[in-house]
Amino acid sequence: MESFEQKLSAGVAGAMVxxxxxxxxxxxxxxxxxxxxxxxxxxxxxxxxxxxxxxxxRELDLEVKSDAGGNLYMxxxxxxxxxxxxxxxxxxxxxxxxxxxxxxxxxxAGLVAISALQRSAIKLPRDITxxxxxxxxxxxxxxxxxxxxxGSRMALGLIRADEFDNAIRVDTGRSLGEHMxxxxxxxxxxxxxxxxxxxxxxxxxxxxxxxxxxVLEHRGLAVGVVTSIRGNSRLRNARCLGAYNHGGATxxxxxxxxxxxxxxxxxxxxxxWSEVDAAGRDLVFTFGKLSTDPKVHSLSKxxxxxxxxxxxxxxxxxxxxxxxxxxxxxxDEIAAGRNVRFELGxxxxxxxxxxxxxxxxxxxxxxxxLGLPTIDMAxxxxxxxxxxxxxxxxxxxxxxxxxxxxxxxxxxxxxEDFEAGxxxxxxxxxxxxS
Amino acid sequence: MESFEQKLSAGVAGAMVxxxxxxxxxxxxxxxxxxxxxxxxxxxxxxxxxxxxxxxxRELDLEVKSDAGGNLYMxxxxxxxxxxxxxxxxxxxxxxxxxxxxxxxxxxAGLVAISALQRSAIKLPRDITxxxxxxxxxxxxxxxxxxxxxGSRMALGLIRADEFDNAIRVDTGRSLGEHMxxxxxxxxxxxxxxxxxxxxxxxxxxxxxxxxxxVLEHRGLAVGVVTSIRGNSRLRNARCLGAYNHGGATxxxxxxxxxxxxxxxxxxxxxxWSEVDAAGRDLVFTFGKLSTDPKVHSLSKxxxxxxxxxxxxxxxxxxxxxxxxxxxxxxDEIAAGRNVRFELGxxxxxxxxxxxxxxxxxxxxxxxxLGLPTIDMAxxxxxxxxxxxxxxxxxxxxxxxxxxxxxxxxxxxxxEDFEAGxxxxxxxxxxxxS
Numbered sequence: 001m002e003s004f005e006q007k008l009s010a011g012v013a014g015a016m017v018x019x020x021x022x023x024x025x026x027x028x029x030x031x032x033x034x035x036x037x038x039x040x041x042x043x044x045x046x047x048x049x050x051x052x053x054x055x056x057x058r059e060l061d062l063e064v065k066s067d068a069g070g071n072l073y074m075x076x077x078x079x080x081x082x083x084x085x086x087x088x089x090x091x092x093x094x095x096x097x098x099x100x101x102x103x104x105x106x107x108x109a110g111l112v113a114i115s116a117l118q119r120s121a122i123k124l125p126r127d128i129t130x131x132x133x134x135x136x137x138x139x140x141x142x143x144x145x146x147x148x149x150x151g152s153r154m155a156l157g158l159i160r161a162d163e164f165d166n167a168i169r170v171d172t173g174r175s176l177g178e179h180m181x182x183x184x185x186x187x188x189x190x191x192x193x194x195x196x197x198x199x200x201x202x203x204x205x206x207x208x209x210x211x212x213x214x215v216l217e218h219r220g221l222a223v224g225v226v227t228s229i230r231g232n233s234r235l236r237n238a239r240c241l242g243a244y245n246h247g248g249a250t251x252x253x254x255x256x257x258x259x260x261x262x263x264x265x266x267x268x269x270x271x272x273w274s275e276v277d278a279a280g281r282d283l284v285f286t287f288g289k290l291s292t293d294p295k296v297h298s299l300s301k302x303x304x305x306x307x308x309x310x311x312x313x314x315x316x317x318x319x320x321x322x323x324x325x326x327x328x329x330x331x332d333e334i335a336a337g338r339n340v341r342f343e344l345g346x347x348x349x350x351x352x353x354x355x356x357x358x359x360x361x362x363x364x365x366x367x368x369x370l371g372l373p374t375i376d377m378a379x380x381x382x383x384x385x386x387x388x389x390x391x392x393x394x395x396x397x398x399x400x401x402x403x404x405x406x407x408x409x410x411x412x413x414x415x416e417d418f419e420a421g422x423x424x425x426x427x428x429x430x431x432x433x434s
Numbered sequence: 435m436e437s438f439e440q441k442l443s444a445g446v447a448g449a450m451v452x453x454x455x456x457x458x459x460x461x462x463x464x465x466x467x468x469x470x471x472x473x474x475x476x477x478x479x480x481x482x483x484x485x486x487x488x489x490x491x492r493e494l495d496l497e498v499k500s501d502a503g504g505n506l507y508m509x510x511x512x513x514x515x516x517x518x519x520x521x522x523x524x525x526x527x528x529x530x531x532x533x534x535x536x537x538x539x540x541x542x543a544g545l546v547a548i549s550a551l552q553r554s555a556i557k558l559p560r561d562i563t564x565x566x567x568x569x570x571x572x573x574x575x576x577x578x579x580x581x582x583x584x585g586s587r588m589a590l591g592l593i594r595a596d597e598f599d600n601a602i603r604v605d606t607g608r609s610l611g612e613h614m615x616x617x618x619x620x621x622x623x624x625x626x627x628x629x630x631x632x633x634x635x636x637x638x639x640x641x642x643x644x645x646x647x648x649v650l651e652h653r654g655l656a657v658g659v660v661t662s663i664r665g666n667s668r669l670r671n672a673r674c675l676g677a678y679n680h681g682g683a684t685x686x687x688x689x690x691x692x693x694x695x696x697x698x699x700x701x702x703x704x705x706x707w708s709e710v711d712a713a714g715r716d717l718v719f720t721f722g723k724l725s726t727d728p729k730v731h732s733l734s735k736x737x738x739x740x741x742x743x744x745x746x747x748x749x750x751x752x753x754x755x756x757x758x759x760x761x762x763x764x765x766d767e768i769a770a771g772r773n774v775r776f777e778l779g780x781x782x783x784x785x786x787x788x789x790x791x792x793x794x795x796x797x798x799x800x801x802x803x804l805g806l807p808t809i810d811m812a813x814x815x816x817x818x819x820x821x822x823x824x825x826x827x828x829x830x831x832x833x834x835x836x837x838x839x840x841x842x843x844x845x846x847x848x849x850e851d852f853e854a855g856x857x858x859x860x861x862x863x864x865x866x867x868s
Binding site: 211212213214215218230232234236245246247248249250251252253254257259260262263264266267270273277283284285286287288289290291292294297298299300301302303306309311313379380381405406407 | 645646647648649652664666668670679680681682683684685686687688691693694696697698700701704707711717718719720721722723724725726728731732733734735736737740743745747813814815839840841
């Protein structure tokens with residue numbers, strides 16, 4: 001007799017025709033002449049993606065709705081319409097000249113999972129709603145004082161009233177509110193109104209997403225279970241100040257060399273990372289910008305100033321807190337020894353989001369049942385799942401292997417890996433019935 | 435009875451009126467409206483300085499001549515006009531908005547020493563020629579394919595025929611040859627002609643110069659004896675190439691981080707310097723320019739490229755040779771460990787100039803006789819003395835304490851320190867008679 005997992009896997013395999021077709025049409029219709037795809041938040045590409053996905057949902061006989069902010073909800077009714085529903089979602093916008101899978105894969109996975117359940121004639125006790133989220137790539141599309149993730153924050157009642165005017169599309173100079181109206185939506189239907197999603201009516205939120213980093217590729221795994229979305233602590237405009245001097249005539253011990261001092265700080269943070277990593281804790285760090293002053297520096301002058309940035313990320317709040325102590329203390333020590341001064345400025349703090357332990361345990365159980373090797377891993381980038389957690393909804397994420405990084409047109413995911421991730425998603429949604 | 439040293443010191447003290455007056459007029463007449471003094475090589479300020487010094491020399495009844503390149507020779511005849519002469523010299527040009535003492539102090543010291551000898555009625559066995567050298571600050575004034583130190587190299591027959599056309603004044607765009615003619619000199623009187631100075635007719639060359647670094651200031655000494663003029667080995671356009679990646683999603687161990695690798699190289703060169711210094715060898719190093727790529731870098735992206743410069747300087751050729759081995763070997767080691775690539779390019783090599791041992795020994799003897807505490811020290815900057823050494827003339831240098839670095843208007847030398855240095859110079863010139 002066919003097992004539950006075999007039935008489900010056959011259903012997902014059968015629904016892959018749908019996946020391939022939607023991915024293909026989406027890539028073709030939102031192709032950027034400069035390469036990759038462009039689906040601007042509250043712009044042409046995103047609008048088209050929403051139309052396309054809604055049409056696919058209707059062909060699956062799902063209930064299709066949208067909220068005043070333009071988020072799309074595609075629901076397979078369960079036996080008990082009043083039971084808290086499973087939500088499956090991700091965003092349908094993209095960065096300019098980005099990849100076809102970042103965001104869209106999570107929405108299409110939801111539809112494929114539903115189609116698999118329909119094909120397998122598995123009837124569920126509760127609704128499953130696939131959500132196409134608006135405006136997640138706000139870092140690329142909106143400047144001004146806004147809190148990011150505009151679509152999910154509208155849906156969950158997390159957006160502030162002023163963000164509709166303050167968020168400005170970088171390419172048009174017009175506000176979020178204006179762009180929403182242009183797309184047929186209604187800022188005033190969101191602003192000050194109860195949120196479209198009542199968190200108490202959601203049993204859990206799942207988001208399948210391509211991994212933004214190289215871990216799964218490196219480990220030879222199709223899927224990963226996300227433990228947390230890393231928070232960050234950042235120094236945007238740190239400086240080391242020494243003194244400019246004759247590079248030939250100033251003895252080493254009388255120098256106030258900002259480059260040597262900064263190099264030492266970088267090496268010390270690297271050493272600290274080794275300790276943290278050896279202790280099994282989560283941390284990555286990036287000195288992404290580093291420069292002597294091009295207006296003053298020269299080959300033969302002792303460098304009197306270096307400016308740099310530091311981005312610390314961790315899924316563990318206490319690791320970030322520890323590093324916020326370590327870096328200034330170490331900088332002080334180096335400054336005293338090398339007769340320079342560090343002006344680090346204050347660390348910005350964005351706390352990590354820890355995903356739901358039970359749902360993560362369930363996903364591991366699913367991987368085991370389906371014979372899918374997997375690992376726990378932190379997410380480096382932000383995701384709509386954060387906002388569901390913030391609103392009190394248990395949330396979990398499935399990462400799918402991606403060969404060439406995200407936010408680039410070279411982003412790459414095989415249909416086999418997507419199918420594996422979607423099997424896991426479908427298993428999780430159907431497990432009430434297993 | 436008055437000792438030789440007392441007589442000499444009284445003579446120098448008496449001649450300091452001349453020093454103060456020439457320094458003052460020179461500073462006033464060549465003041466730059468933007469601060470400091472500007473005496474362009476083969477330009478207005480240098481011309482004026484030469485006229486002023488020649489006039490002072492005539493007032494001392496010296497023989498005043500100039501060569502076809504415009505170098506100035508002011509000679510106190512000795513008893514035997516055919517004996518090889520002492521030369522005392524330095525340059526009379528300055529960097530733009532520079533200090534009044536860099537260069538000029540050495541020429542004025544020569545005149546003051548001669549005046550002191552005249553006042554002390556010390557008659558010498560050989561000529562003493564004070565030389566006002568042209569165009570030493572060529573790094574500031576001339577671009578194009580030239581060998582620097584244009585004045586001394588013309589006088590000593592070291593200049594190439596093509597340099598008169600190739601050296602281009604950076605502020606006017608006109609050639610060295612044109613500027614020489616404009617000042618009343620004759621490139622064709624230099625090009626291909628026997629040099630004005632016959633090295634066999636020079637017993638030795640002395641150059642008094644402000645120290646460009648802070649060593650004497652730091653050690654509380656008025657004068658230093660220069661052992662060598664540091665050579666250098668330079669990497670002008672070195673790069674470290676890694677890979678740009680997502681700064682949140684790429685685990686540390688999978689990164690190809692050009693910043694961390696370069697920081698490690700800098701720290702390793704610093705560690706090597708400690709070894710070299712502890713062994714009593716001469717070395718300074720400067721990573722003067724360091725930068726991630728501003729067109730690509732960002733706070734949250736793993737830095738895939740760093741460009742940097744390295745200037746190694748030493749008075750010892752073998753130390754430079756050793757460092758030219760060490761740096762690429764260490765870079766290779768780091769590159770292998772961190773999965774990056776260093777493109778260092780080839781080291782430029784400018785060999786150190788070792789000054790004359792006997793003359794240095796004599797200067798130390800003079801310091802002892804005059805009760806002047808001193809130290810041996812390397813010169814970080816280049817000087818006309820190098821060219822005399824290259825032409826086969828024994829040369830030595832006296833450094834005078836300078837509080838605020840050279841090539842800046844803040845350059846500072848007290849008249850007391852200048853007097854001490856000039857006493858030492860006069861002692862050295864007169865010691866044939868002591």
